[in-house]
Amino acid sequence: xxxxxxxxxxxxxxxxxxxxxxxxxxxxxxxxxxxxxxxxxxxxxxxxxxxxxxxxxxxxxxxxxxxxxxxxxxxxxxxxxxxxxxxxxxxxxxxxxxxxxxxxxxxxxxxxxxxxxxxxxxxxxxxxxxxxxxxxxxxxxxxxxxxxxxxxxxxxxxxxxxxxxxxxxxxxxxxxxxxxxxxxxxxxxxxxxxxxxxxxxxxxxxxxxxxxxxxxxxxxxxxxxxxxxxxxxxxxxxxxxxxxxxxxxxxxxxxxxxxxxxxxxxxxxxxxxxxxxxxxxxxxxxxxxxxxxxxxxxxxxxxxxxxxxxxxxxxxxxxxxxxxxxxxxxxxxxxxxxxxxxxxxxxxxxxxxxxxxxxxxxxxxxxxxxxxxxxxxxxxxxxxxxxxxxxxxxxxxxxxxxxxxxxxxxxxxxxxxxxxxxxxxxxxxxxxxxxxxxxxxxxxxxxxxxxxxxxxxxxxxxxxxxxxxxxxxxxxxxxxxxxxxxxxxxxxxxxxxxxxxxxxxxxxxxxxxxxxxxxxxxxxxxxxxxxxxxxxxxxxxxxxxxxxxxxxxxxxxxxxxxxxxxxxxxxxxxxxxxxxxxxxxxxxxxxxxxxxxxxxxxxxxxxxxxxxxxxxxxxxxxxxxxxxxxxxxxxxxxxxxxxxxxxxxxxxxxxxxxxxxxxxxxxxxxxxxxxxxxxxxxxxxxxxxxx
Amino acid sequence: xxxxxxxxxxxxxxxxxxxxxxxxxxxxxxxxxxxxxxxxxxxxxxxxxxxxxxxxxxxxxxxxxxxxxxxxxxxxxxxxxxxxxxxxxxxxxxxxxxxxxxxxxxxxxxxxxxxxxxxxxxxxxxxxxxxxxxxxxxxxxxxxxxxxxxxxxxxxxxxxxxxxxxxxxxxxxxxxxxxxxxxxxxxxxxxxxxxxxxxxxxxxxxxxxxxxxxxxxxxxxxxxxxxxxxxxxxxxxxxxxxxxxxxxxxxxxxxxxxxxxxxxxxxxxxxxxxxxxxxxxxxxxxxxxxxxxxxxxxx
Numbered sequence: 008x009x010x011x012x013x014x015x016x017x018x019x020x021x022x023x024x025x026x027x028x029x030x031x032x033x034x035x036x037x038x039x040x041x042x043x044x045x046x047x048x049x050x051x052x053x054x055x056x057x058x059x060x061x062x063x064x065x066x067x068x069x070x071x072x073x074x075x076x077x078x079x080x081x082x083x084x085x086x087x088x089x090x091x092x093x094x095x096x097x098x099x100x101x102x103x104x105x106x107x108x109x110x111x112x113x114x115x116x117x118x119x120x121x122x123x124x125x126x127x128x129x130x131x132x133x134x135x136x137x138x139x140x141x142x143x144x145x146x147x148x149x150x151x152x153x154x155x156x157x158x159x160x161x162x163x164x165x166x167x168x169x170x171x172x173x174x175x176x177x178x179x180x181x182x183x184x185x186x187x188x189x190x191x192x193x194x195x196x197x198x199x200x201x202x203x204x205x206x207x208x209x210x211x212x213x214x215x216x217x218x219x220x221x222x223x224x225x226x227x228x229x230x231x232x233x234x235x236x237x238x239x240x241x242x243x244x245x246x247x248x249x250x251x252x253x254x255x256x257x258x259x260x261x262x263x264x265x266x267x268x269x270x271x272x273x274x275x276x277x278x279x280x281x282x283x284x285x286x287x288x289x290x291x292x293x294x295x296x297x298x299x300x301x302x303x304x305x306x307x308x309x310x311x312x313x314x315x316x317x318x319x320x321x322x323x324x325x326x327x328x329x330x331x332x333x334x335x336x337x338x339x340x341x342x343x344x345x346x347x348x349x350x351x352x353x354x355x356x357x358x359x360x361x362x363x364x365x366x367x368x369x370x371x372x373x374x375x376x377x378x379x380x381x382x383x384x385x386x387x388x389x390x391x392x393x394x395x396x397x398x399x400x401x402x403x404x405x406x407x408x409x410x411x412x413x414x415x416x417x418x419x420x421x422x423x424x425x426x427x428x429x430x431x432x433x434x435x436x437x438x439x440x441x442x443x444x445x446x447x448x449x450x451x452x453x454x455x456x457x458x459x460x461x462x463x464x465x466x467x468x469x470x471x472x473x474x475x476x477x478x479x480x481x482x483x484x485x486x487x488x489x490x491x492x493x494x495x496x497x498x499x500x501x502x503x504x505x506x507x508x509x510x511x512x513x514x515x516x517x518x519x520x521x522x523x524x525x526x527x528x529x530x531x532x533x534x535x536x537x538x539x540x541x542x543x544x545x546x547x548x549x550x551x552x553x554x555x556x557x558x559x560x561x562x563x564x565x566x567x568x569x570x571x572x573x574x575x576x577x578x579x580x581x582x583x584x585x586x587x588x589x590x591x592x593x594x595x596x597x598x599x600x601x602x603x604x605x606x607x608x609x610x611x612x613x614x615x616x617x618x619x620x621x622x623x624x625x626x627x628x629x630x631x632x633x634x635x636x637x638x639x640x641x642x643x644x645x646x647x648x649x650x651x652x653x654x655x656x657x658x659x660x661x662x663x664x665x666x667x668x669x670x671x672x673x674x675x676x677x678x679x680x681x682x683x684x685x686x687x688x689x690x691x692x693x694x695x696x697x698x
Numbered sequence: 699x700x701x702x703x704x705x706x707x708x709x710x711x712x713x714x715x716x717x718x719x720x721x722x723x724x725x726x727x728x729x730x731x732x733x734x735x736x737x738x739x740x741x742x743x744x745x746x747x748x749x750x751x752x753x754x755x756x757x758x759x760x761x762x763x764x765x766x767x768x769x770x771x772x773x774x775x776x777x778x779x780x781x782x783x784x785x786x787x788x789x790x791x792x793x794x795x796x797x798x799x800x801x802x803x804x805x806x807x808x809x810x811x812x813x814x815x816x817x818x819x820x821x822x823x824x825x826x827x828x829x830x831x832x833x834x835x836x837x838x839x840x841x842x843x844x845x846x847x848x849x850x851x852x853x854x855x856x857x858x859x860x861x862x863x864x865x866x867x868x869x870x871x872x873x874x875x876x877x878x879x880x881x882x883x884x885x886x887x888x889x890x891x892x893x894x895x896x897x898x899x900x901x902x903x904x905x906x907x908x909x910x911x912x913x914x915x916x917x918x919x920x921x922x923x924x925x926x927x928x929x930x931x932x933x934x935x936x937x938x939x940x941x942x943x944x945x946x947x948x949x950x951x952x953x954x955x956x957x958x959x960x961x962x963x964x965x966x967x968x969x970x971x972x973x974x975x976x977x978x979x980x981x982x983x984x985x986x987x988x989x990x991x992x993x994x995x996x997x
Binding site for chain 1: 789920927933946949950
């Protein structure tokens with residue numbers, strides 16, 4: 008039995024009052040005037056030591072009444088244990104947090120120690136041990152426990168000694184769900200009380216949202232056993248955004264430029280407020296500043312002295328440096344080899360398609376298009392061609408065949424249909440297009456796009472409806488395609504003119520894709536090249552061809568490394584370990600730092616710590632209750648967190664509210680009071696009769 | 699018996715004179731209803747003429763009005779001198795009820811004075827504490843009653859009850875024989891008291907003693923243990939009423955019995971007057987006793 012307001016028990020000391028009052032012969036405090044003392048004898052007051060209690064039954068009742076009142080106000084309750092008592096045989100799953108925040112101080116050794124202590128108290132129980140960060144990894148399973156329970160402690164100790172905290176974030180919710188699922192699915196545990204012991208730093212950044220997705224089983228209780236560090240000062244750093252595109256072009260960084268922005272965050276209960284910010288190597292100067300506890304600030308990265316060396320920004324000022332670095336990979340635009348089948352000399356002619364294409368395909372932080380021109384009479388494409396543009400014009404037979412082969416192998420080609428290109432298109436499209444004729448448009452008349460399938464992958468840049476205004480785009484000249492029967496099944500019309508004639512078509516050819524335009528982009532055919540839609544359209548096609556024009560955002564630990572699909576790669580981890588990956592394998596980043604991915608286009612990938620992991624202020628384990636988790640009443644609240652105590656008090660209060668044991672004490676007190684009144688009345692009556 | 703006005707109601711009447719009037723009026727009304735009508739100490743009235751009466755005494759006005767012959771007694775005819783001796787010692791300050799003993803004694807004396815003066819007797823007042831304090835000789839003249847009242851109304855009794863000194867002095871002052879009414883709580887050693895009472899009896903006065911007692915003194919009905927303080931001497935004594943009651947009552951009753959016996963022995967009329975008894979009732983009993991003693995009223 009415990010008490011909700013134990014301080015009220017002090018009220019029981021009030022029994023001293025009746026005891027003193029019941030001591031006979033207390034020295035009189037009152038004066039009584041009287042006519043004459045001639046008939047009265049003097050009496051000596053009885054000394055304190057000789058006093059005796061009178062009316063002890065009445066006194067007993069009065070004391071009992073006061074004690075009952077004190078007990079009532081202290082609000083007694085019986086703690087209902089969620090799990091069975093030790094020795095009854097339980098299934099205990101010990102979960103150890105091995106997230107990056109457990110790297111602080113001696114948290115991990117402490118956690119291991121606690122886990123072993125839990126094992127020692129659970130000698131009669133079925134035990135499993137697992138570690139978790141963003142995922143749940145078993146260390147010792149119930150099956151192993153069933154088979155070799157005798158060697159349990161030694162094996163677990165050894166296995167835990169081999170594990171150390173990683174760099175991943177904490178998904179406590181998922182870990183709990185996995186653990187409870189494991190407890191639920193394990194054979195031989197039916198009817199046994201199940202308990203999960205979570206040993207963690209219960210940092211604020213722990214994810215619990217997975218718990219919302221499922222109803223927590225009533226039969227599984229959770230014991231939260233927090234490990235704490237005294238020092239809660241923590242400064243953390245994360246990458247916000249890269250700087251302007253012009254600054255990111257490798258090799259063009261002048262000394263003193265600032266590269267991108269970083270966010271510095273000071274932990275809520277931190278006492279450190281001054282920080283320094285600098286590149287670990289290759290920095291020009293060290294920035295310092297003041298950041299109050301709980302605040303965050305986005306700052307420009309410090310100036311760079313050596314652009315090649317400047318790859319790690321570091322914040323200084325706190326003790327825990329696991330989250331003090333941010334890794335910034337150098338910009339590595341992907342090379343895209345674009346081939347234009349036409350005349351090289353037309354590159355500077357304003358009327359030619361090449362003129363516009365060469366100006367549209369500019370370098371971006373993510374892509375580095377390299378435009379090569381191949382004469383139509385050439386027999387084959389250059390090796391390692393990524394994309395081909397074919398303007399309206401005659402093509403040599405070998406070129407058409409080469410192109411067809413290249414398309415089947417996975418290439419993407421955009422072909423402008425022109426007069427006399429019927430046979431070539433027939434070959435390229437695999438007989439879908441049977442002929443081409445010039446649409447008979449009156450002179451001075453124009454066509455506009457009437458129907459655009461903006462949901463098509465080729466039109467992805469126009470997915471946003473604000474960008475879908477094609478009304479200013481006019482086409483002076485276009486061709487009609489004669490399509491074979493059943494060609495609609497393979498030849499997809501992406502855009503039509505307002506007269507219903509197809510404007511843009513797409514057809515998969517083998518592994519590749521053929522894009523057919525019925526009107527060219529150069530001014531003789533249309534205004535397309537001069538419109539704002541042209542460049543996005545080209546990059547949309549390049550994206551469809553596998554060249555996404557987006558700077559890969561910084562990866563976090565646990566994310567999959569962006570490997571070329573269907574391609575084996577050689578990966579070098581930040582610790583220098585090499586990993587050969589076969590095609591189709593997913594590799595997740597496990598550590599912060601730079602991953603070097605080899606292959607056709609070798610590049611460096613920066614992997615950083617999940618920012619939530621830096622939120623190290625302890626979380627109240629009682630918060631788990633909000634997610635429906637049956638938290639064992641023996642939950643160890645974090646010392647020094649008032650909120651935790653308050654939550655615990657509320658939970659106990661709730662329990663007390665259900666039991667309402669105080670009502671019994673009140674009833675007993677009223678009964679005693681009635682008895683006391685009756686007894687006192689009877690005694691007074693007796694005295695009155697006597698006198 | 700007249701309807702008694704209880705002491706609580708009486709205590710609400712501030713003026714002693716008014717208090718006395720209320721009582722006396724009640725007493726008169728009661729007398730007319732009473733079967734014992736017509737008794738008094740000294741009574742002046744009309745009565746039917748009988749042969750042999752002095753025709754000068756016939757009230758001619760009444761004869762003219764009612765055609766009946768009545769003898770009119772002169773109002774200024776005085777043949778009783780009454781000296782009211784009132785105890786003003788500090789012990790008279792005690793009172794557990796509505797009135798303290800001192801107030802009750804003053805009311806009783808004032809009522810007697812008014813009653814007697816209304817029937818034409820001469821009344822005087824003597825107050826005493828340790829010694830004689832004030833002496834107003836018995837008279838019956840206009841304004842005398844007011845003087846008596848003022849004397850009786852004097853606040854805060856003082857001094858010890860010292861009957862021997864006071865009565866000694868009083869004996870010197872009372873030359874003419876008459877009635878002496880002593881209103882006191884008689885809280886004095888009994889040995890001296892007997893001597894003084896004998897002295898007064900020997901002087902030939904018609905002695906009446908009104909022994910004023912509080913109910914708490916008679917029954918010693920205290921509950922709480924306390925330091926009891928003597929009002930006369932200021933001396934304090936620790937007393938547990940539960941333990942002391944028996945001895946107290948024994949001694950008190952012995953004292954009272956002694957006084958009663960001494961009075962009986964000396965031919966002194968003795969009246970026990972607890973302060974919770976209505977004054978009218980006391981007066982009525984007193985008058986009844988007088989009538990029985992003298993075998994009828996003087997007509």
